[in-house]
Amino acid sequence: MGIQVQFRKEAAELLSSGAVKLVIGYGEGSTPERRRPVFVRTPAETERLVLDGACVANLSTYLISEGLLSDGKNVAVFLKPDGIRSINILAAEAQLNPEQVVIFGFDIENGEARPLAGRKASDFTQVVEAAKAAGLSPELQKEAERLDHISAAERFEYWKEQFSKCIKCYACRQVCPMCYCRRCIVDVNQPQWINTSSHTLGNFEWNIVRAFHLAGRCVACGGCDRSCPVNIPLRLINHRMAKEVLDAFDYYAGESTDQKPVLATFRQDDPETFIL
């Protein structure tokens, strides 16, 4: 039995028994190689669910929709290991109760989706451990190192060119499961920290602040990168931050539902080589 058939069947069972009120999964997209999120509320609708190698989006972002989980009912969601880590972070940051989330775990190997055993966030500890052991993306690391080795002025020019393209559509924020603030810092106008028009300085500030807010929280699902209409390599800057917290604090985001956020905790012997 293929994974798609299996997940459809299990989703239908969960819906008909009332164990979950909603299943968030993938459906046909606008082109054959694209998938879009579908929200299934009845057993019959589970026929719309698709699962294959093209299902790359991190659907955990829909769980933080306001009011979705506030009735205490459960929601099922299709998640890759990065999405499972997102659930762990959201639970650790008290944004959701992991008991309310039923996970249809899968991973993509050689373009094929294969199921991961488990239904609760805590069932996937080994999956997350394996992801941690596999390390951060080598391709991104290569590019980050290339940038690390050029001069600061050249790096500035690189990012200036990238950020000058930004149109401040905030798609990166909207797609991100970690961007759940009711009032984002760019929307604060007293005081106005960040220039809101999309000139390069304002774009610089916005992207720096977003990267800072994602430091030690980003799971590298790549949603921001894919959603960016002007192709700014946002994944790269987030990768660099993930590398920093890993090297400095041995911290890997989303290991468990009770892992303390990296910037909300400290050790007395944290490195401080740069402090005079």
Added chain:
Amino acid sequence: MSEPFEPKIVAFVCTYCTYAGADLAGTSRMKYASNVRIVRLPCTGRISPMFILKALQKGADGVLVSGCHPGDCHFAQGNYHARRRWTVFRALLAFTGIPEQRIRFSWISAAEGAKFAELINSLTEDIRKLGPFEQYHELQTVIETQSTY
């Protein structure tokens, strides 16, 4: 002969240690470069990275962030939290091409007036050598001079 470049430096300091240290430098009649503008905050834990960005946006050539030594924080752990934040923020600024030499961090206690004066002097000299932070300020100039914004 043209006048030497006088950098603008903003220092975000905590009120219990570094501000008191700066005060000691003053009451001890120690001279230090007048390029620094001190902003006093309750604790280094209160110093948001936004402050640093705002200072650069408004024309600072260098920024100093300073507070109590580890273990000496008036609020027990404010500086430990700040230290983690700085580690990450500093790496981020460096990665986006904002030179590390322009954003400096230090621990200065209330008894270290001399260290404060020395640090300000050496920091001012370093930034003077680097010159104005044209690359960043140019972005602000574009906004002010182009009517499309």
